Amino acid sequence: MPLSIKNKLPDHPCMNDQAHHRVARIHLPVALNCNIQCAYCERRIDVDRSMSDRPGSCETIMTPEQAVREARDFLGDWGRHAIVGIAGPGDPLANSQTFDTLALVSRELPDARLCLCTNGLNLTDSIERLKASRVAYVTVTINGVDPKITSRIHSWVMDQGEKKGGVDGAAILLEKQISGIEKAVAAGIFIKVNTVAIPDINISHIPVIAKTVARLGAGVMNIMPLIPGGTFSHFKAPAPVIMSQLYKDCSQHVSVFKSCKQCRADARGIPGKERCTWKKTA
Numbered sequence: 001m002p003l004s005i006k007n008k009l010p011d012h013p014c015m016n017d018q019a020h021h022r023v024a025r026i027h028l029p030v031a032l033n034c035n036i037q038c039a040y041c042e043r044r045i046d047v048d049r050s051m052s053d054r055p056g057s058c059e060t061i062m063t064p065e066q067a068v069r070e071a072r073d074f075l076g077d078w079g080r081h082a083i084v085g086i087a088g089p090g091d092p093l094a095n096s097q098t099f100d101t102l103a104l105v106s107r108e109l110p111d112a113r114l115c116l117c118t119n120g121l122n123l124t125d126s127i128e129r130l131k132a133s134r135v136a137y138v139t140v141t142i143n144g145v146d147p148k149i150t151s152r153i154h155s156w157v158m159d160q161g162e163k164k165g166g167v168d169g170a171a172i173l174l175e176k177q178i179s180g181i182e183k184a185v186a187a188g189i190f191i192k193v194n195t196v197a198i199p200d201i202n203i204s205h206i207p208v209i210a211k212t213v214a215r216l217g218a219g220v221m222n223i224m225p226l227i228p229g230g231t232f233s234h235f236k237a238p239a240p241v242i243m244s245q246l247y248k249d250c251s252q253h254v255s256v257f258k259s260c261k262q263c264r265a266d267a268r269g270i271p272g273k274e275r276c277t278w279k280k281t282a
Contacts, residue, residue: 020259025083026074028067029058029266030097034090035158042229043089056089058266064100085115088265093122102133123180141194145212147171185217193218210250222257
């Protein structure tokens with residue numbers, strides 16, 4: 001990718017280090033279900049920030065109607081430049097409520113800047129609906145480009161209503177991720193790739209991921225240290241020196257975002273400074 005394109009980052013707090021402490025974002029927690037099983041995942045509903053401050057956590061699952069009201073209030077507080085996103089607590093593209101929410105927000109708040117996070121399994125089949133809702137930014141979590149590696153991280157994927165595990169399931173996920181990114185980039189959607197750095201599993205493989213996603217057209221990569229949890233509760237997070245080396249190695253191929261706070265599915269405000277104020281009866 002030409003350097004001029006690689007370094008052209010959106011003014012988005014989760015994609016651009018310069019925007020991270022300046023631009024607010026909201027995650028609307030409307031997507032309960034997930035279509036893959038990640039070993040490190042812990043989805044926790046009805047928990048406040050003192051109990052869990054990690055991805056997959058939220059106080060409540062909102063309806064699309066509740067979500068659009070929250071988005072309207074949020075943009076009233078933070079202005080039109082703020083970001084409205086959907087990041088779980090499951091996978092947004094595995095939930096019809098995501099598309100209902102996006103349609104409502106797009107119609108009622110036409111100036112909203114919209115983004116979405118996904119594992120990529122359903123991305124290829126969702127591009128037209130994302131375009132119709134004016135989603136400008138999509139984050140895809142890719143933890144490996146070798147199914148032998150990712151099969152140790154993702155125990156199964158749901159493909160056409162059937163759970164498929166092992167290397168076969170991981171290969172399906174990778175195929176869908178690659179196809180989805182290519183199609184999204186062709187549609188003009190900016191792609192960020194999230195990668196969870198997991199000691200003894202994918203650390204040495206991550207620069208290969210960076211090289212691959214850069215070739216596919218991803219604009220930025222976010223390498224996140226593992227938060228031990230799920231069946232990976234006994235793992236340790238990678239040391240800061242390892243993360244620093246990964247940033248350096250991967251930046252040879254793609255822009256690297258270094259400010260990620262690994263936010264909850266109901267984060268709201270400036271990253272790292274937000275507070276949750278969801279109202280279950282809103």
